[in-house]
Amino acid sequence: HPDQWAGILKLDSPEALVPLTDDETGKVWIYPSQLDNFIKCPLHWFMQAHGGSDRNFEANFGTLLHKVLEETTSIGYKELWQSVESKWHTLEFEATWVEKKELRKAQKMVRNLSTYLQGQKDAGYQLVGTEVGIDFELGRARVKGRVDRIEQGPAGQVLIVDLKTGSGEPKATDNAQLGLYQIAFMQDGFEKIPEGDNPLEGASLVWVNSDKPKIKPQESLEDNEELNQFFRELLDEAIDGMAAADAKFEAKIGTHCYDDHGYGNCKILLTKAVSYAD
Numbered sequence: 001h002p003d004q005w006a007g008i009l010k011l012d013s014p015e016a017l018v019p020l021t022d023d024e025t026g027k028v029w030i031y032p033s034q035l036d037n038f039i040k041c042p043l044h045w046f047m048q049a050h051g052g053s054d055r056n057f058e059a060n061f062g063t064l065l066h067k068v069l070e071e072t073t074s075i076g077y078k079e080l081w082q083s084v085e086s087k088w089h090t091l092e093f094e095a096t097w098v099e100k101k102e103l104r105k106a107q108k109m110v111r112n113l114s115t116y117l118q119g120q121k122d123a124g125y126q127l128v129g130t131e132v133g134i135d136f137e138l139g140r141a142r143v144k145g146r147v148d149r150i151e152q153g154p155a156g157q158v159l160i161v162d163l164k165t166g167s168g169e170p171k172a173t174d175n176a177q178l179g180l181y182q183i184a185f186m187q188d189g190f191e192k193i194p195e196g197d198n199p200l201e202g203a204s205l206v207w208v209n210s211d212k213p214k215i216k217p218q219e220s221l222e223d224n225e226e227l228n229q230f231f232r233e234l235l236d237e238a239i240d241g242m243a244a245a246d247a248k249f250e251a252k253i254g255t256h257c258y259d260d261h262g263y264g265n266c267k268i269l270l271t272k273a274v275s276y277a278d
Helices: 032-040 042-051 057-071 077-090 096-122 176-186 225-242
Strands: 028-030 126-138 141-152 158-164 200-207 214-219
Touching: 028 032, 028 225, 032 042, 032 141, 032 176, 032 225, 057 077, 057 096, 057 126, 057 141, 057 158, 077 096, 126 176, 141 176, 141 225, 158 176, 176 200, 176 214, 176 225
Parallel strands: 028 141, 158 200
Antiparallel strands: 126 141, 141 158, 200 214
């Protein structure tokens, strides 16, 4: 009956479903890994952040791979794959053939990761830390999270690295997550950074779910004031949106709603409009 159609009934309550700010400080919590989700679709962000989300193989394997890198300093493919194999049983698959297919994909990603790590070593980069914590205040926000890797180059320059295992090729130039990581470094928000006054080289996305590892660099915000200002304004808008007093979040409908490779299927059933037909 039309009276039961979605969007027809009145709201049960105007109150927010969950508290969006800290009761004591009034700060809104910002997690860098969720920032791009909010910018692309505030409603999708809200559902993932407060209602849970489905995780595909790439996301689950990415978590496993981050754990491996946290526990081992090896960069050779053989050693890395042995560490992955020891944790492979923690992943779940619907069928044996699916597991075999994903196993081949995982081997490719580990091989690409090893290639990247060896290349960085050959270029004179050293590992400063993995899963390095971030905790600092930015305006009315409290930013908390972890960075995959921090590396230091031969001239002392610091490079922030975010490892990507998703199917869709990422972009780094205007990536808000990388921008927030850089701002964290500039505001001494890292729990572990190299000692001394070291310049910020920038940040990179390292995409391993391809034929070969692809490094997507983002220019240093210390060297580009225009880019620095762009990200700070973008973050201010996101912070205001996440702390929305009316707790209303816009659904930005687009191709990403059904793209499970690039973003993830929307968790709300998008029903086509009812139209007249003879």
